[in-house]
Amino acid sequence: MLAEMGRLAPLRAYAVALVAVGLVTIVIGVIEARVQVANISMLYLMAVLASATRLGRGPAIAASLASFLAFNWFFVEPIHTLSVGDPQEWFALVVFLITAFVTSQLAADQRDRAREAADRARDATLMFEVARVLGEPDLATALAAVTDRLRHGLGVPGVIVELDGEGAPQRTIAGNVAPLEGAEIGSLAAWIPSARSAAGARARWIHVIDPRGASASQRDERVHAVPLLTGGRRIGTLAIVRASSGPRSADDRILTSVATQLASAIERARLRQRATEAEILRRADELKNALLGAVSHDLRTPLASIVASAGSLRQTDVRWTEAERESFLSDIEHEARRLSRIVSNLLDLSRMESGTLHPERSWYDLAALIDDVVGRLRPLTQGHRVDVRVPEDLPPISLDYVEIDQVLSNLLENAARHTRPGTAIVVSASIDGAQAVVEVADDGPGVPRSDLERVFEPFFRGPSGDAPRGTGLGLAVARGLVEAHGGRISVINRPEGGAVFRFTLPIEQPSRTRTAATT
């Protein structure tokens, strides 16, 4: 109520004060017609007090003066003139006027203090809220929350935060910022003192001209903007659009504080991002070095045998038997496919390292995926007994089929490569709490204890013995793909011998927005 009345347009406040005086005059008139009451003029003090507490200082003074004049005009002999017959009456009137003045000022002070206390309480709550939501690690989410809190806390129609940067400024908007929409905000920034002139003045208040306004004289006093500064440099703008125009120092104060907090939060977020980018660069660099090391050997070996085989076939002075020709040709095809495999593994790996891997998930029956992969890789695992153990009641899992297919293929290939023909490979799936677990267990020599973590590093190769060489990338790719799904991959040695590679996939609940195709 208090706040509402305080927002009355000034003219209306004065009118209300005068109406109150008029009402009191009527009441006095009615009473005077029946009985004589001494000092009945004191009734006017009620109108003055009400004006002071509800409407403010100015209307209270107006009420005092109006009461003085009305009492004089209507009730002091001679009636209907402003002259006063009795000097005693004069004295009473003057005392009344002084009393009304003093009372009104005391009441208005009280009112101001109450308002200020309310504002400060609101500011404190708001600042606390803002500080809390700014703790959000994601800057966009934090900004959305801050603009929303500000809009509700200040009770204004719209709040906007605009971040400068390369290219178009980024805006976060809460509510209706119609006066700022459409045309170039001027870009808000253009209306704000430049960094230099703003330095010193922590936050300068400006009024933004309505960009749609035809003439520059149409200022929109409803928009208040404050620059976001860090180290004297402007990084953006915070602005509110108010329902009515006119200054409101409490709002300005809180906006200035919020702007300071916002600026430092934004700066922190940018520093964080730069650190992340540096980390990505560092890892990319490491990968590049490992790649260069690998290229010299892993890519050259197949190339060498391709070139040698092709060259042999072109010899004109040798007559190759049909079997020899066939062997050269199959070498060429085999090694070319190997190269292709290395290259696509490298591509996968670089996509993972650059953080651009986004699984395209859908709901799948894990058992069907395992059957598909085991079936397709049968030519590769022909020498082994491959057992699949999957329970009947596995729930559907949300996954990217191509990627998890790749993970399982790489693990199976790895098992087949490092174990002797005739041994068993067991592929199993199970549920463990909120995750699905897939295991590929073999009967081979296991992984040396010192290599348990390193097997998932790119280009790592264990002691291969007489096993055919792999690309050194399969397990690294598998790890990247599993982690992109929010799962974990690890390897353990079974006490009875053999290695168990296991990876997990989180089981999620189907979203509520499913189509009927899920029912």
Add this chain to the structure above:
Amino acid sequence: MSPATGARVLLVDDEPAIVRAVRANLGSRGFRVDVAVTGREALDRAESHPDLILLDLGLPDLDGLDLIRALRSRGRAPIIVLSARGAERDKVRALDLGADDYLTKPFGVEELLARIRVALRHTLRSGTDEPVFRARGLVVDIEHRCVIVDGTELHLTPTEYGLLTALVRHADHVVTDAMLLREVWGPEYGDGDHYLHVYVARLRKKLEQDPQNPRYIATEPGVGYRLLSEDAHPDPARVERALGT
């Protein structure tokens, strides 16, 4: 000779080695091969109505997907898309735009010939909607809503039956997730969160004796499914591809 003898194939690819190999292989098997190395050239050549188009998605001048749209507006010749592994999204979009099939580079000659055979056979057969589909022990009687595998009648739910008939309608062709969703659940289920793959898995459980070696429904990872009407050729390329080729 093969039924495709004399068929005209338009090969759109800007890689000379591929063009040479494909031209030699198809030419020696009686195909007439026309070559375009740019998208614009392809549109020109398509005016002469080839029987089949082999289209590389990564052309220098035109976006591959735009080209498919343009080619489709010019004629009904089957289009087989050639693209690199990892470009599953492009393949799916190409198929949804009207391409008939795809081949992942690098591909073997056997695989290429098999795809061309299927694509051409389909053009010959299209238009005759046979009421009964028969393939290697599988009988789908559309008229009587009855499915028999090796003489035993199967009990399928309406959804499973809908999936099977949708696959049968496109026998030997890859059917994308979006196409299946549309045909079985209706046009409004083009994408979004769905259990399509779980239903296909259930259907396969009823249909297939050896789930690791499916006779009828093959998975095309990341793209969709394919109903096989004849025995799949043992194909070493598929194994290599599974390993990331």
